[in-house]
Amino acid sequence: MSDEKLTPRNVDFSEWYNQIVLRAELADYAPVRGCMVVRPYGWALWENIQQALDKRFKETGHVNAAFPLFIPMSFLEKEKEHVEGFSPELAVVTIGGGEKLEEPLVVRPTSETIIGAMYSKWIQSYRDLPVLINQWGNVVRWELRTRLFLRTLEFYWQEGHTAHATEQEAREETMRMLNVYADFAINEAAVPVIPGVKSATEKFAGASMSTTIEAMMQDTRALQSGTSHFLGQNFAKAFNIQFLDENNTLQFCWTTSWGLSTRFIGAIIMTHGDDQGLILPPRLAPIQAVIVPIFKSDLESAPVMEAVTRVQAELKAAGIRLKVDDRTEVTPGFKFNDWEMRGVPLRIEIGPKDVEKSSVALARRDRPGREGKSFVPQAGLAATVADMLTDIQKSLLERATAFRDSHIFDPKDYAELTEVVQNGWALSYWCESTECEAKVKEDTKATTRCIPLDQEEGHGKCIVCGKDAKHKVYFAKAY
Amino acid sequence: MSDEKLTPRNVDFSEWYNQIVLRAELADYAPVRGCMVVRPYGWALWENIQQALDKRFKETGHVNAAFPLFIPMSFLEKEKEHVEGFSPELAVVTIGGGEKLEEPLVVRPTSETIIGAMYSKWIQSYRDLPVLINQWGNVVRWELRTRLFLRTLEFYWQEGHTAHATEQEAREETMRMLNVYADFAINEAAVPVIPGVKSATEKFAGASMSTTIEAMMQDTRALQSGTSHFLGQNFAKAFNIQFLDENNTLQFCWTTSWGLSTRFIGAIIMTHGDDQGLILPPRLAPIQAVIVPIFKSDLESAPVMEAVTRVQAELKAAGIRLKVDDRTEVTPGFKFNDWEMRGVPLRIEIGPKDVEKSSVALARRDRPGREGKSFVPQAGLAATVADMLTDIQKSLLERATAFRDSHIFDPKDYAELTEVVQNGWALSYWCESTECEAKVKEDTKATTRCIPLDQEEGHGKCIVCGKDAKHKVYFAKAY
Numbered sequence: 001m002s003d004e005k006l007t008p009r010n011v012d013f014s015e016w017y018n019q020i021v022l023r024a025e026l027a028d029y030a031p032v033r034g035c036m037v038v039r040p041y042g043w044a045l046w047e048n049i050q051q052a053l054d055k056r057f058k059e060t061g062h063v064n065a066a067f068p069l070f071i072p073m074s075f076l077e078k079e080k081e082h083v084e085g086f087s088p089e090l091a092v093v094t095i096g097g098g099e100k101l102e103e104p105l106v107v108r109p110t111s112e113t114i115i116g117a118m119y120s121k122w123i124q125s126y127r128d129l130p131v132l133i134n135q136w137g138n139v140v141r142w143e144l145r146t147r148l149f150l151r152t153l154e155f156y157w158q159e160g161h162t163a164h165a166t167e168q169e170a171r172e173e174t175m176r177m178l179n180v181y182a183d184f185a186i187n188e189a190a191v192p193v194i195p196g197v198k199s200a201t202e203k204f205a206g207a208s209m210s211t212t213i214e215a216m217m218q219d220t221r222a223l224q225s226g227t228s229h230f231l232g233q234n235f236a237k238a239f240n241i242q243f244l245d246e247n248n249t250l251q252f253c254w255t256t257s258w259g260l261s262t263r264f265i266g267a268i269i270m271t272h273g274d275d276q277g278l279i280l281p282p283r284l285a286p287i288q289a290v291i292v293p294i295f296k297s298d299l300e301s302a303p304v305m306e307a308v309t310r311v312q313a314e315l316k317a318a319g320i321r322l323k324v325d326d327r328t329e330v331t332p333g334f335k336f337n338d339w340e341m342r343g344v345p346l347r348i349e350i351g352p353k354d355v356e357k358s359s360v361a362l363a364r365r366d367r368p369g370r371e372g373k374s375f376v377p378q379a380g381l382a383a384t385v386a387d388m389l390t391d392i393q394k395s396l397l398e399r400a401t402a403f404r405d406s407h408i409f410d411p412k413d414y415a416e417l418t419e420v421v422q423n424g425w426a427l428s429y430w431c432e433s434t435e436c437e438a439k440v441k442e443d444t445k446a447t448t449r450c451i452p453l454d455q456e457e458g459h460g461k462c463i464v465c466g467k468d469a470k471h472k473v474y475f476a477k478a479y
Numbered sequence: 480m481s482d483e484k485l486t487p488r489n490v491d492f493s494e495w496y497n498q499i500v501l502r503a504e505l506a507d508y509a510p511v512r513g514c515m516v517v518r519p520y521g522w523a524l525w526e527n528i529q530q531a532l533d534k535r536f537k538e539t540g541h542v543n544a545a546f547p548l549f550i551p552m553s554f555l556e557k558e559k560e561h562v563e564g565f566s567p568e569l570a571v572v573t574i575g576g577g578e579k580l581e582e583p584l585v586v587r588p589t590s591e592t593i594i595g596a597m598y599s600k601w602i603q604s605y606r607d608l609p610v611l612i613n614q615w616g617n618v619v620r621w622e623l624r625t626r627l628f629l630r631t632l633e634f635y636w637q638e639g640h641t642a643h644a645t646e647q648e649a650r651e652e653t654m655r656m657l658n659v660y661a662d663f664a665i666n667e668a669a670v671p672v673i674p675g676v677k678s679a680t681e682k683f684a685g686a687s688m689s690t691t692i693e694a695m696m697q698d699t700r701a702l703q704s705g706t707s708h709f710l711g712q713n714f715a716k717a718f719n720i721q722f723l724d725e726n727n728t729l730q731f732c733w734t735t736s737w738g739l740s741t742r743f744i745g746a747i748i749m750t751h752g753d754d755q756g757l758i759l760p761p762r763l764a765p766i767q768a769v770i771v772p773i774f775k776s777d778l779e780s781a782p783v784m785e786a787v788t789r790v791q792a793e794l795k796a797a798g799i800r801l802k803v804d805d806r807t808e809v810t811p812g813f814k815f816n817d818w819e820m821r822g823v824p825l826r827i828e829i830g831p832k833d834v835e836k837s838s839v840a841l842a843r844r845d846r847p848g849r850e851g852k853s854f855v856p857q858a859g860l861a862a863t864v865a866d867m868l869t870d871i872q873k874s875l876l877e878r879a880t881a882f883r884d885s886h887i888f889d890p891k892d893y894a895e896l897t898e899v900v901q902n903g904w905a906l907s908y909w910c911e912s913t914e915c916e917a918k919v920k921e922d923t924k925a926t927t928r929c930i931p932l933d934q935e936e937g938h939g940k941c942i943v944c945g946k947d948a949k950h951k952v953y954f955a956k957a958y
Contacts (some may be wrong), residue, residue: 029598030547032584040542040612047543063519064526068509069548069586069617069633070570075510091549092574093586097621098567105511105574106546117510129807134520136549138616142576153575154548329606335940381625459531 008275013219018050020269020464021148024342034146034153039261043341044286046156046262050136052188052284053158053260056180060161062132067115070105071137075113082112086204088140091153110207112231115161116239123253126165132427134160149266150223152477155239157261163241163253167232170254170442174230175256178211181226184392189264190281190397191215191271192404193225194474198449199308201434204257205363208232214402214449214474217270220424222449222476225239228258266479271400272366279365280397282389288321290339294332294351303355309317311350311381318382319390340365345392346385354378366392366399377407408474415462417475421446425476430467431462439464440475449474485820487754489719490681490696499748500627503757503821513625513632515740517604519820523765525635525741529615531667531763532739536660541639542610546593548617554592555719563592564684567621570632584702586619591710591736594640595718602676604723605644609652611733613639628745629702630650636740642720642732646711649733649823653709656737657690662707668743669760669876670694670750671883672704673953675929680916684734687711691955693928697751699903701928701955704746707737745958757822758844760875761868767800768864769818773830775813775869775954790829790839791859797861799868819844822872825864833857845871853910887953896942896954900925904955908948910941919954928953 006023023028029035038046054064063271070093076083091107094100094166117130143151143225151272163168178195183384184368185193193213203210207229215225235241236252257344273281282288291312295304295372315322323344325335332349339347349361360381364372376384407424411417417426421444430436430448437448451471485502488492500506508514508600517525535542549572555562570586573579587593598610610653615637622630639656643649664672672692682689686708694704713721715731725732739895751758762769772787774780781816787803794801800824811828813893819824828840839860843851855863886903890896896905909915909927916927941948 028597028600031548032549032551035547035549037547037597038545040544043544046545063523065519065522066517066525066617066635068514068516069619070514076806088577089573090576090582091568091572095569095571096567097623102695104574105570116509117509118516122506138545140548144576156545167649236768255920298714391585 006275009218009273014021016273016275018148018265018276020170020273020341026265026269026278027148027438029148032153034143036148036152036154038156038205042265044267044285045265045280048284049189049264049284050158053180053184054136056166056184057134057158057160060176060179060180065133065135067111067118067135069108071111071114072107073106074439075117076106077111079206079235081197081234082206084140086110089143089171091140091142107168109139109141110257111135111139111159112161112235113239116235116241119163119421120239120254120421121160123241123243124314126246129163129165129243129253130158130169131163133379134158135160149262149269150265154301155263159257159259161296162256163236164255165245165251165253167254170256171230172209173259174209174228174256176257178213178228181213181228181258181260185213185215185225185264185267186397188283189268189271190282192392192397192398192401193476194450194452195296195454196452197313198227198450199432199434199437199448199473201437204229206231208234212450213399214476215267215271216407216425216476217267218273219270220407220476222474222478223263223267223270223476224259224449226260229256229353231255231257237283244418257442260330269273270332271363274368276337276368277341279396280343280345282345282393285345286321287292287323287342287344287449288389289323289348290334290344290345291316291322291324291337291348291350292335293324294349300352304350307350307355307378311348311378312384314340315334318386320382320385322434345389348385352475362388364388364392366395390450411463414463418444420475421475421477425449425474427452427472427474429460430471430473431465431467431469432471433465435464436462436464444475444477446455446477447460449478485754485756488697488752492783495752496745496749497627498952499752499820505744505748505757507866508627509673511632513622515631515633517635521744522847523674524744524747524759527763527765528668529637532659532663533615535663536613536637539655539659541613543615544612545614545616546590546597550587550590550593551584552583554596555585556683557592558714560713561685565589565620568622571617582730588618588620589615589713589736589738590614590618590638591640592718595714595720597642597735598642598732598734598858599720600865601719602642602720602722607675608642608644608722608732609648610642611628611639612641612654613637614738625892626723626745628741630742630925634739634740634742638736638738639784641735642715643734644722644724644730644732646733649735650709650937653688653690653707653735653737653898655736656691657707657729660692660707660737664692664694664704664743665762667762668747668750669872669879670704671876671880672932673929673931675737675931675953677706677912677929678911678927678952680913681927682903683708685710686715687713690861691929693955694750695904696746696958697752697882698749699886699955701904701957702742702746703751703928703957705711705737705739708735709936710734710736742812749876751872751875753847754851756814756820757799758875759824761872764822764824765800766802766821768794768802768827769823770801770827770829771811771814771818772802772805773828773880773909773936777850778950779831783829783831786829786834786857790827790857793861794864797865799861799864814841815842824868827864841867841869843871845874855877891943893942897923900954900956904928904944905954906931906951906953907942908939909944909950910944912941912944912949915941916942923954925954925956
């Protein structure tokens with residue numbers, strides 16, 4: 001599996017990415033065009049992502065539920081922008097139980113419409129509000145060009161759908177969930193995303209306003225990593241989601257939706273990986289540390305394995321997600337490469353000399369070779385390992401942040417903008433006109449990624465047309 | 480919601496069931512024929528079921544993964560019995576991205592075929608075995624007559640798929656997972672299922688042998704509540720799942736599959752519920768105890784709410800899943816009915832007199848009225864509540880077991896068999912011929928449910944034809 005070298009990132013980033021996904025056994029191509037199989041190691045990573053997010057959703061008052069996979073075609077047609085956005089991407093069931101269906105059923109590309117239909121039934125009074133529901137599940141979008149995790153016909157995600165009595169509450173919810181995503185990305189995945197507002201061109205089909213967290217990959221392209229939408233009363237009006245307010249007046253609800261998908265696994269790979277393979281942030285890694293026993297003879301084996309068993313018990317008791325690689329058919333060197341490919345944050349080597357000295361060798365995945373190696377006493381190892389995992393988590397975030405910041409530019413004019421977006425992001429004033437946005441895209445393939453929330457009040461001249469502009473926007477090539 | 484009386488079980492069991500599902504807000508009808516929406520309270524119950532099972536799967540060495548929703552039609556056709564069994568029930572995608580597909584895609588009714596195709600790619604050597612993968616997800620079967628949870632077009636389940644080097648290992652795995660299901664049903668859900676082997680007629684399409692856990696509902700019908708299948712080499716041969724054994728000889732794998740679905744929620748409802756509503760086993764209940772504050776004036780409110788807050792903190796700290804019903808727009812009596820409908824195992828009432836006496840009133844959901852009521856000191860309440868929840872769990876199992884055992888009969892002849900299956904199960908010797916099985920079904924609508932594992936070695940005369948028979952089987956009407 002892992003005895004061949006990866007194609008280096010600077011030779012072919014895209015090929016490097018595909019090789020990691022396959023060779024770290026995160027996912028595989030399914031026998032259906034554009035679909036993927038998420039393998040156990042990849043799914044364990046997704047389960048950890050799910051847990052970290054689900055905890056945050058529940059802490060902010062949300063509950064989970066499940067809505068149908070199939071949506072009547074007529075539902076999608078009720079919201080004009082929504083159907084225009086999604087109709088080219090639909091998978092359609094036309095036969096059920098051997099018979100042609102009277103009304104074709106769409107395999108959900110997203111669930112605003114069917115959930116809207118249910119909310120119109122469940123919500124009667126202001127006392128029923130807010131409704132704060134999330135769903136974990138699969139959706140299907142018929143994409144033509146697909147990449148494992150980044151863009152597949154079927155993908156896994158969560159989609160939150162909330163209904164509120166007032167516009168302000170719905171706007172607050174939109175921003176609350178954007179912040180939940182940013183907090184998750186930065187503090188769990190060590191992916192230093194930038195939260196901001198999408199342009200009208202880039203927003204979700206049917207939304208009044210979309211927000212996003214944007215991450216910079218190591219090829220400097222942007223990856224939209226999670227989105228939170230303020231839907232205004234668009235879906236409430238299309239699906240008749242109404243309530244009697246405290247004055248007994250019938251009102252339309254204000255709704256939001258927000259989602260984060262298995263695409264995020266792509267963000268983790270392309271933020272942290274190196275030419276040896278995947279590097280996983282310790283807080284999300286399915287295996288945080290791997291123990292590799294080292295011995296050459298049966299004589300050496302017994303004391304080494306005795307130490308391994310002891311260390312294993314101690315680390316497990318401390319809650320560290322651990323694997324002992326006791327394969328006999330491969331060499332320690334093969335194992336080192338194998339676990340480096342899979343991105344396990346920390347390797348613990350135990351050989352006869354370590355047993356003698358009551359020590360172990362630690363190798364940090366984020367610092368290759370000697371630099372990342374240390375020899376520490378077996379006494380107090382659980383604490384040493386926990387501290388080092390915390391440090392690796394921190395270092396990964398610092399490194400990714402430094403990379404990102406060194407590839408964000410403030411071009412002085414349009415000519416410079418067209419240059420810097422070839423190998424970075426431009427943060428520039430923009431007049432918010434679709435024309436200027438389109439010109440940049442045509443000239444450079446860069447799109448507006450987001451108007452970052454974190455910017456000083458101010459104004460300047462649009463980098464494209466020179467007109468007055470209130471906000472800076474990120475221009476970047478994107479996945 | 481809950482101020483109307485349920486239709487009693489003895490008036491119309493089926494109507495009673497439907498009303499509980501809707502009024503306890505477990506699920507609702509979706510706007511797509513035969514599909515359901517699992518509402519937050521129902522989904523929280525399912526999440527607890529998932530956790531209890533997933534823990535057991537991982538303890539027995541299994542890992543989770545995700546395989547595609549779509550299966551090429553040609554895959555299903557590779558296993559003859561399998562396609563015959565499932566083809567009347569398929570939902571078929573014929574259009575993708577606006578174009579007619581060259582090969583129609585089936586929405587998975589179960590995943591043996593697509594997983595088989597992947598296993599043939601992943602498994603090369605005996606060192607790769609066993610493969611022990613489970614998947615949590617949704618499947619679709621185009622049923623004509625549907626019931627919420629019991630039989631819906633789309634349902635949620637887990638499906639385990641394992642591949643082994645030897646027949647014996649695969650048979651052991653089949654029984655291991657059957658036992659996991661039985662253990663879960665009995666010890667988590669208090670549903671006293673009977674594990675056994677399915678007849679050839681009742682087995683899974685494509686299996687060599689199917690096993691099942693069968694539960695008796697309060698109308699004495701049987702509900703198949705989970706199944707585990709030994710697939711022999713049927714799918715290995717259809718999908719070419721081969722490995723090189725230790726002697727370097729190419730062999731076909733032996734495979735198993737096993738599943739338990741949201742149907743199990745139906746089993747819980749119909750095993751434990753009463754004419755006041757749902758009764759949930761404490762180990763799975765999303766809310767184990769509800770606190771209802773009782774006061775008539777603002778003057779009374781302050782000390783009561785102070786006690787409520789204190790008790791709430793103490794119980795939460797003890798890990799009890801708790802809800803405080805502090806609604807002001809409804810009466811305590813309305814709340815009692817409401818939480819009884821939702822099957823919360825324990826109600827804690829706190830009023831001014833309780834505050835005076837430093838006590839609370841407890842009302843057990845499993846014993847209606849005075850019998851289930853007790854007054855206990857606030858001191859040590861967490862332990863009192865935990866003990867009572869344990870006792871409720873135990874009592875529910877005992878009651879369901881007593882009900883089941885009092886409705887299992889040992890008819891002396893065929894005439895008596897046809898009578899007893901009208902209101903119970905018959906446990907009788909059967910010659911294992913399809914003819915005798917079919918005759919019982921024609922005469923009584925009862926089918927063979929399972930040959931129970933737990934029976935003495937022996938032999939007797941088939942209750943239908945009088946020929947020699949080695950095993951007893953359960954005959955019963957079923958869902």
